[in-house]
Amino acid sequence: MRWDFASVLAHGDALLVGAAGTLRIFALSLVLGLGLGLVVGLGRHARRRWLYLPATAFVEFFRNTPVLVQIIWFYFALPMLLPFAISPLAAATLGIALNSAAFSAEIYRGGIQSIDRGQWDGASALGMSWAQAMRRIILPQAIKRMLPALTNRAIEIFKMSTLASAIAYVELLHQGKLIASLYFNPIETYTTVAVLFFVILWPLVQMSYRLERRLKRNE
Amino acid sequence: MYSWDFTPVVANADLLAVGLINTLRVTGAALVFGVALGLVLALSRLSRRRLAAWPAGFVIEVFRTTPPLVQLFWFFFALPLVIGIEMTPYMAAVTTFSIQSAAFFAEVFRAGIESVERGQWDAARAIGMNHAQALRRVILPQAVKRMIPAFMERAIELMKTTTLVATISYADLLFAANEVSQKTFRPLETYTVVALVYFAVIFLASLLARRVEFAMARSGEGTLR
Numbered sequence: 001m002r003w004d005f006a007s008v009l010a011h012g013d014a015l016l017v018g019a020a021g022t023l024r025i026f027a028l029s030l031v032l033g034l035g036l037g038l039v040v041g042l043g044r045h046a047r048r049r050w051l052y053l054p055a056t057a058f059v060e061f062f063r064n065t066p067v068l069v070q071i072i073w074f075y076f077a078l079p080m081l082l083p084f085a086i087s088p089l090a091a092a093t094l095g096i097a098l099n100s101a102a103f104s105a106e107i108y109r110g111g112i113q114s115i116d117r118g119q120w121d122g123a124s125a126l127g128m129s130w131a132q133a134m135r136r137i138i139l140p141q142a143i144k145r146m147l148p149a150l151t152n153r154a155i156e157i158f159k160m161s162t163l164a165s166a167i168a169y170v171e172l173l174h175q176g177k178l179i180a181s182l183y184f185n186p187i188e189t190y191t192t193v194a195v196l197f198f199v200i201l202w203p204l205v206q207m208s209y210r211l212e213r214r215l216k217r218n219e
Numbered sequence: 220m221y222s223w224d225f226t227p228v229v230a231n232a233d234l235l236a237v238g239l240i241n242t243l244r245v246t247g248a249a250l251v252f253g254v255a256l257g258l259v260l261a262l263s264r265l266s267r268r269r270l271a272a273w274p275a276g277f278v279i280e281v282f283r284t285t286p287p288l289v290q291l292f293w294f295f296f297a298l299p300l301v302i303g304i305e306m307t308p309y310m311a312a313v314t315t316f317s318i319q320s321a322a323f324f325a326e327v328f329r330a331g332i333e334s335v336e337r338g339q340w341d342a343a344r345a346i347g348m349n350h351a352q353a354l355r356r357v358i359l360p361q362a363v364k365r366m367i368p369a370f371m372e373r374a375i376e377l378m379k380t381t382t383l384v385a386t387i388s389y390a391d392l393l394f395a396a397n398e399v400s401q402k403t404f405r406p407l408e409t410y411t412v413v414a415l416v417y418f419a420v421i422f423l424a425s426l427l428a429r430r431v432e433f434a435m436a437r438s439g440e441g442t443l444r
Contacts, residue, residue, distance in 0.1 A: 060422065061418060063425075064417075064418050064421040064422040064425055065379075065414055065417045065418045065421065066378075066379040066380070066382040066393075066417055066421075067379070068382040068383060068385070068386075068393065069382055069393055069410070069413065069414050069417055070414070072393070072396075072397075072410060073410045073411070073414055076400065076406040076410060077406045077407040077409075077410040077411060078407075080221055080406060080407040081221055081407065155284075158286075159285075159286040159287070160286075161286075162286040162288040162289055163288060163383075165288070165386075166288075166385075166386050173286070173288060173289055173292065176289075176292075177292070180296060186292075186296040186297045186300060187297040187300050187301055189297075190289065190292050190293040190296060190297045191293065191297065193289055193292075194285050194289050194290070194293055197284070197285045197286055197289055198281060198284050198285050201284045201285070202280075202284055205280070205283070205284050
């Protein structure tokens with residue numbers, strides 16, 4: 001058989017639109033997911049039960065259901081309860097962000113718990129409140145340790161963004177599907193899409209390896 | 220106010236049950252092939268021969284770095300044209316998820332094998348075992364025990380990933396849910412029930428994995444993470 005990448009390159013603009021969609025949902029899910037994850041992670045760390053229990057239920061539920069099921073639930077099921085429609089972008093972002101919040105919450109919790117007790121004692125000896133100690137002393141140290149795991153999460157979020165194509169959100173894979181069905185060139189199109197993802201993610205993966213190695217050396 | 224009605228979902232429980240069985244079938248098949256292939260990939264990557272290590276490393280990195288849904292589409296829509304065979308959704312799913320999870324299992328195997336002390340190799344050599352014998356009789360039995368928790372976690376991830384087969388119309392649980400919701404016009408109830416079914420199955424598996432991890436930590440076998 002003959003490989004013909006010209007028909008894919010001719011529609012590079014469509015792929016570009018898709019890449020922009022991928023980046024948009026990635027950025028939204030990353031910020032919302034890791035931000036909410038910190039809140040939930042603090043809840044998991046809390047000793048007060050009314051904070052700990054809901055945070056734990058949230059983490060367990062979203063870690064133990066498939067993301068695609070969550071996205072589809074937000075897109076097809078949730079609108080029945082709401083007076084307005086939900087866009088594919090909103091549904092996919094909700095699913096991916098909540099799922100990532102549950103996973104990153106455990107990273108935050110582990111990072112915070114790994115900080116020596118003495119740091120807390122030192123901070124409160126200086127008269128800092130819990131919030132001040134957390135913000136000024138504990139989190140800056142913990143974030144450094146969490147960096148490799150958080151980078152891995154970011155990579156996972158990028159990969160998960162392809163699931164949005166299942167509810168017809170315009171991203172890279174969705175555009176690939178479109179081109180492949182219009183021009184009957186699935187081999188070239190899907191290969192191109194796979195290579196694009198690899199090229200974007202490869203440097204990120206390498207960075208996470210490097211961070212991990214550096215952390216191991218420093219500790 | 221929306222009035223919930225689960226009776227249409229309950230009436231179609233048999234469809235959902237078939238879907239769940241199909242989900243478990245794909246998971247089981249991909250798990251078996253994935254573990255076997257993962258061991259081969261790990262041993263190749265650890266090999267000192269470049270000709271074996273390099274391709275294994277390439278497969279592992281590519282399949283860990285690209286989105287599983289892209290892989291699935293490639294295997295379902297592109298591969299049949301490349302090699303000229305008919306591909307059923309089931310075959311495409313098992314192929315994709317076997318190779319994909321093999322890439323992850325390979326890293327679990329590699330970490331497990333590398334975690335076994337150097338001295339164990341030396342001792343095996345000293346009593347006259349060759350590389351393969353040492354690996355099979357001394358190193359792997361110790362490594363496999365340490366890998367079990369990471370292993371179970373990967374298996375759970377695999378089960379969650381299998382929901383992607385619904386996008387190429389394999390009749391798994393998620394696909395069955397889609398059918399039932401279109402038939403009954405009850406998407407809210409159907410998808411809620413299906414989300415809970417997934418949660419129940421996966422949560423039970425997670426609890427089991429945690430218990431095993433705990434028991435092993437107590438028996439003094441350091442787990443990987």
